[in-house]
Every structure is written in C-alpha cells, then in structure tokens.
Amino acid sequence: MSTPVGSRPALAWVVNISVILLVALWTLPTLGILVSSLRDKDQLAVSGWWTALTSSERNLVARSAPPEEARLQEGRYVLTGNVFEGNSGEVTGFGISSREPSAFAVGENAELRDGGMLTVDTDGDYTIAYSEKPEPGRGQRIFVSTVEPPKFTTENYENVLFSEGLGKSFINTMTVTIPATVIPILIAAYAAYALAWMEFPGRALLLAAIVGLLVVPLQMSLIPLLRLYNTVGIGKSFIGIWLAHTGFGLPLAIYLLRNYMAGLPREIIESARVDGASDFEIFRKIILPLSFPALASFAIFQFLWVWNDLLVATVFLGNNEEQLVLTGRLRELLGSRGGNWEILTASAFVAIVVPILVFFALQRYLVRGLLAGSVKGG
Amino acid sequence: MAISSTETGPSDGSPGLGAFFRNLVIALGIMAAGIVFAVLCAVAVFSALNTVLPDIKLVQAVLVMVLGVAACFGYFWGSNRLLDMIYPPRGHRVAENINAANGIRPWLFLGPAVIILGIYLVYPVVNSIVLSFYGPSGEHWVGGANYAWLAKDAAFRESMRNNLLWLVVVPAAATFFGLIAAALTDRISWGNVAKSLIFMPMAISFVGASVIWKFIYDYRAEGSEQIGILNAVVTFFGGEPQAWITLPFWNNFFLMVILIWIQTGFAMVILSAALRGIPEETIEAAVIDGASPFQIFYKIKVPQIWGTIAVVWTTITILVLKVFDIVLAMTNGQWGSQVLANYMFDWMFRGLDFGRASTIALVIMAMVTPIMIWNIREARKDMK
Numbered sequence: 001m002s003t004p005v006g007s008r009p010a011l012a013w014v015v016n017i018s019v020i021l022l023v024a025l026w027t028l029p030t031l032g033i034l035v036s037s038l039r040d041k042d043q044l045a046v047s048g049w050w051t052a053l054t055s056s057e058r059n060l061v062a063r064s065a066p067p068e069e070a071r072l073q074e075g076r077y078v079l080t081g082n083v084f085e086g087n088s089g090e091v092t093g094f095g096i097s098s099r100e101p102s103a104f105a106v107g108e109n110a111e112l113r114d115g116g117m118l119t120v121d122t123d124g125d126y127t128i129a130y131s132e133k134p135e136p137g138r139g140q141r142i143f144v145s146t147v148e149p150p151k152f153t154t155e156n157y158e159n160v161l162f163s164e165g166l167g168k169s170f171i172n173t174m175t176v177t178i179p180a181t182v183i184p185i186l187i188a189a190y191a192a193y194a195l196a197w198m199e200f201p202g203r204a205l206l207l208a209a210i211v212g213l214l215v216v217p218l219q220m221s222l223i224p225l226l227r228l229y230n231t232v233g234i235g236k237s238f239i240g241i242w243l244a245h246t247g248f249g250l251p252l253a254i255y256l257l258r259n260y261m262a263g264l265p266r267e268i269i270e271s272a273r274v275d276g277a278s279d280f281e282i283f284r285k286i287i288l289p290l291s292f293p294a295l296a297s298f299a300i301f302q303f304l305w306v307w308n309d310l311l312v313a314t315v316f317l318g319n320n321e322e323q324l325v326l327t328g329r330l331r332e333l334l335g336s337r338g339g340n341w342e343i344l345t346a347s348a349f350v351a352i353v354v355p356i357l358v359f360f361a362l363q364r365y366l367v368r369g370l371l372a373g374s375v376k377g378g
Numbered sequence: 379m380a381i382s383s384t385e386t387g388p389s390d391g392s393p394g395l396g397a398f399f400r401n402l403v404i405a406l407g408i409m410a411a412g413i414v415f416a417v418l419c420a421v422a423v424f425s426a427l428n429t430v431l432p433d434i435k436l437v438q439a440v441l442v443m444v445l446g447v448a449a450c451f452g453y454f455w456g457s458n459r460l461l462d463m464i465y466p467p468r469g470h471r472v473a474e475n476i477n478a479a480n481g482i483r484p485w486l487f488l489g490p491a492v493i494i495l496g497i498y499l500v501y502p503v504v505n506s507i508v509l510s511f512y513g514p515s516g517e518h519w520v521g522g523a524n525y526a527w528l529a530k531d532a533a534f535r536e537s538m539r540n541n542l543l544w545l546v547v548v549p550a551a552a553t554f555f556g557l558i559a560a561a562l563t564d565r566i567s568w569g570n571v572a573k574s575l576i577f578m579p580m581a582i583s584f585v586g587a588s589v590i591w592k593f594i595y596d597y598r599a600e601g602s603e604q605i606g607i608l609n610a611v612v613t614f615f616g617g618e619p620q621a622w623i624t625l626p627f628w629n630n631f632f633l634m635v636i637l638i639w640i641q642t643g644f645a646m647v648i649l650s651a652a653l654r655g656i657p658e659e660t661i662e663a664a665v666i667d668g669a670s671p672f673q674i675f676y677k678i679k680v681p682q683i684w685g686t687i688a689v690v691w692t693t694i695t696i697l698v699l700k701v702f703d704i705v706l707a708m709t710n711g712q713w714g715s716q717v718l719a720n721y722m723f724d725w726m727f728r729g730l731d732f733g734r735a736s737t738i739a740l741v742i743m744a745m746v747t748p749i750m751i752w753n754i755r756e757a758r759k760d761m762k
Contacts, residue, residue, distance in 0.1 A: 011671065012565075019562050019572050022555075026576045026639065029590045032607065036593065048605050175439040179446055186450040191491035200484040201398050204758075206492075211757040213499050215750045217700050219722050219739040221498060223732050224505035227516065228497075238439065242446070247498025250491055278467070279483055280458045308583030310703045311723070327585045331707050334589065341593060341605070348589035352582045359581035363574060370644065371651050 033345040040151035041342035055147045059101045062142045067134035077130040084124040089146040094120040101143035156346040169329040180245035180306045188253030193283045196261040213251040222315050241316040249302045260294035297369025300362050326351040405485035412457030420449040457486045509736040516732045524737040537716045549694040551638045556645025577643030584703030591636045597621040626714040645690045652686035
C-alpha cells in the first residue's frame, strides 16, 4: 500500500510490535493447552505451562520402612531407604510435617517425636537413627521438596484416547460430520441453480424467505423437532442428526451457492441452451464444475460447524458411549474431571486438531465464502 | 434468463394462477415418485449389503452416507427422467412440451430443499408459538401462563440483563479488535501469517475454547503456585488470586472474552477486504493534503466501510443472541452468568417444561427478528 508508513521507521516499528502482541494474545491460549497436554501430569498440576522447560519444584510425601526393620549398627538402630522409591530427582529440603515440607536443609538432622533422628540426602537416601530399639508400628512420614527436570510424555493422549473414551467419540464425530456435510451440498446446489437461472413464479419470495431463514435461531427448532422425531419414530439416531444438520445448513448453502451461480456468465448458459442442452445437463456439466469454489467454501463452513456443534448433538443424539461426540465428551469431562488438566488439555486438543488442520489447509476457500456472504457495497 | 420467458405459452414468466397450481401439482406427483424411487432403491441396497458387511458402526455409517448421496442423485436424475417421459422434448408437440416441462422443472430442483426447510425451520417456528401456550408436556392449554411466569421470573431477568451485556460488549469488542488487526496487518510484510494466526480460533469449537480459557482462569488458593496464567500474572504483580468465573457480574466479561477471541478473526478478514476495496484516490488526496496515518484511518478509511462494519456487527450480534456452549461449559449459568439460550436449554432438559422452554426460545426469536427484516430488505435491494 502506498501510504507514507514506509517512510516512517518509528511508526513501522510500532505497527510490527503491535501485531506481534496481537498474534501472541490470540495464539498463546491454544499453545498453553498444547504444551500442557504433553507435560507429565504431576508437573502440570503444580507449575504453569510457561515454566515447562525449566526444572520444577515439587513436594513429595514418602513413608519410611516400619521401625521394626531397623538394624543395629554401631550401637544405634538404623533405618535406611530412598524417598523416590525407584524414580530419580533431587531433594532440596525435607520436613516432618505437611505444613513445612522444607523445614530442614539436606543433611541436617531432624528429631522425630518417637526419639529418632532423621536426615535426607540430595539423592533421596534417608537415614533414621534410634538410640534404643524402636517400638514396632507404621513407618515415619517424610516430607521432601524436590527439583525435577522437565518431563514430556504422550501418556496423556494414550490415556484419553483409549481409557477416557475419546477415541470412540472421535469416530462418532466423524460419523456425524461427513454425511451432514455432503448431503446439504447436493440438495442446496440444485435449489440454488433453480433460484439463479430458472424462471418461475414465486422466485423472489422464496429467495427472501431463505435470507430470512438464515438467522432463525436453532433454539426455535429443538423442541418441535424432538417431538416430531419421537412421533415419527426416528428418536435419537444418526439419521436424525444428519437430517437436522442438513436442515440447519441449507439456508446458508442455498444463499452462498445462489449468489455464486448468479454471477456466472450468462453467455455460457444461454449458448448451451441454444445447443439444446436441458437444465439438468447444464447444471451437471457446466454449473456444478464452475461452482467448485463456492461448493468448497460451504463444505468447509458446514464441516467446521457440524464438527464443533454441541447443541444439536446433545439434543438429537444420546448421552451414551455409542453416540457421544467429541464436544459432548469434552463437556462431560469438564464436569467430571474438572481439576485433571492433563486429561482436559489432551482431550481438548484431540477435539480441535482436525478443524484446525482443515482450517489451515483450506483457509482460502473459507475466506472467499465469508466474503461472498458478508461484504456488501458501501 | 430461461428461454421460456421469451416465448408465449402457459409457463412463461407470468402464467396464470391456474397454470401455476397445475405445475405445482404435477411437480408434487413427480417429486413423490422420485423420492419413493430413490428411497426404495437405497433401502433395498442397504438391507442387501448390511447382511454381508461386518457389524462395525463406521462401516455402516459410510454405507449409509454413500447411499444417502446416491439417493439424492437418484432422486434428481429419476424425477428429471420422469418429467422428460411425460413431456418428451421431441415429436410433433415439442414446443408445448418443452414449455410445460420448464414450468415444472424448477419445482423438482427445489423440492427437497423446500421440504426440508419447511420441516426443520418453518414448521418449528409455528409449532413453538403454539407450544408456548401449552403446559410442560405440550398437552394442556394454559393460555398466557408461560408469559406471565416469564415476566416475573428472576432468572429470566438475569438472563436478559446478561444477554444485553453480551450484545453490547461482544460485537463492539470483536469489531474493534478486528478493525485494528485488519489495519495493522495490511501494513506489514508478514501480515498474511499474522492474519492466519488471529483467524485460527474461528476453527475451534466453543467447548474447546471453553477448556482453553478455563485453563487460563484456573484458580489455586493463595500461596500455592498458580497454573492459570491470569492468576499467575496477577500474583506476579502482587495481587490476590481470584476464582474469576465465580465472581458475580464480572464473570460475564470473562466469558465474553472467549467469544471475542473467537470472532475477532472473522471481523478482521471481512474488514480487511473492505479496507483494500477503498479507492486509492481518496487516500492519495488525503496524503497530499498532509493527513497523518491516524487521520487517514479514522477520517478517510473507516467512514468508507461503514456498510461492511454494520454487516460484521449484525452477524456477530446474531451469534451472541444464540450463545450457549460457552456458558454451559464454563459456569452452566451459575454465579449470575445465565443467558437466554442456556436458560432455554435448562428448562428443556432439566426442567422438562416444553411450554416454558418454547416461550424463552420465542424471546430469542423476537430479538433476532429486526435483524432478519433488515437483512431481507438489504438482500432485495441487492437483487434488483
């Protein structure tokens, strides 16, 4: 653009930095759950995702071996072991009450209530020494503060896909989305052609009706359709939801396709007519191939909308293993696993990854569709 | 324009009412035959294949999908063939036959769409109005009782207040940020990458976005390390951590942020196209007159794209009126964050009162209606 910005380096800097800030604000939230979903679940629970690359501090509780296992060494009864129980880590401090998990520095002696002296080393080895043979009982609880290196894992994904039922929901979402995207395109394309290139009484009225139906809130349709489905016997089935999404997507599909088809050059269609082609042939051999960009635009809209839909799926599908879609599952997990961020973040990413890939791959068509539907002169 | 309109005949541009109805009746007959033909074929193939194929849901779904698409094709192909058989475009009555067929064919093309739109969008509006005068199960006439209840219901007032807040804040903020983003990204070399990234949340479901933002708003008691970035920032600057989404009134704004985050990209894409469509001369003239970049933006560019801003604003407004998933997933209307769509869902699924739920749905519809009328008027202007 030939504005004088290029000649003002200071302003160019301000613009660049503002855009970097905007982009950061708009991408960091998503990045946050992606990073978190790959972190070890214990680290995720105690430190922010932005610290994922630094070592994290953690408090552990270990229990020593029972006192009766203490062996006599140099006149004292000694109990030894390791607080990590097979894992690795670095101890920075320890304590004997949960309120002060780092009351003592590594190597210091802490006196226990039963008279023993506890000390913990950096590598997690602990020693409890008693001057007399201790009473038998449960082991001593040892509180330690540790520093752990960052850990990344795909365990969270394995967990949500196979044990939390997300894999099943993924297939259910696919089952809903693909037919619900393809069927309205076909039906809308024929209707759009009729509205763009055929003459019949009531055409203007129909067009106005379709523009009006574009904004009818979904909420209006839920109860009447639920009752209708129960009367007819469709109930909660995939057929029912495909048809519902077809119905709700049709106004936009017809509107977009009609606008696009009406803009195709009249000469092509008229010369085909003169050559004796019927409307059916003109549609199939000329209009349909030429309308590919508009068909693709709508297909992406509908795909994103159906994949991301929660309301229609909740109303027209059951809340069971066989029919729960990704969005429904995610909502359920938010309720039942509210604090388990390793499950929620991994599940959310599974649910959003396909639309994001589709978005980046086919963004061009999406933008074109948006512009066709929205930009008006003026 | 179709050939038929240039000839005289029973089915030209302005036929009589009688011809119109005759065409419609014939079309309905052919349509019915076509649909029956397509459905029967699909069902026959389905039951034949279903016994052979393994009992896996995805396989069945693919089969049903292929058959569904085939049935659609079958209908359009079959009904056209039937029409050509009834009015063959050859022989000694060729002109009359073509005219007659041209009067009927549009209805064959439109048939499935009109039927589905009728069942899924038009009938429900009428039925909802009727249901709003009936009791919970839709069987007992209660007159205006549902409306009287609504007028006195405190939760409904709260939902209305919140919806109005959403209506003011979200379209304004999303359009504003979208306009800023469009203006800035158009001036830099990596603008398209930046646009893509700001646009991306558009592909994320409302529930997915809710998880993302719930993680940002996550709250731990004071003293323990915050894993939600908002509380981490607040404590870093010495503030007290808050359970943001449970703060009455203010939590509405924390939920709105999610929708603004999603919709800014939409506003940006459309406004960016509009900004690029501004005639260069107007800007050049301003530059020659010594206008600063800010003056050019606010005094020259923005006034020229008011029309598009209005379109963006109304599109987001319609979306806001229907906002549901975010509230359901984040708070489920607790802590004073209820909105109409979620309240309607509540009465439908938990309250199991179809009468009251329909009444709430009608309120949403009433709020959309002015925009609907405006859209229809604009569209009719465009088409002339």
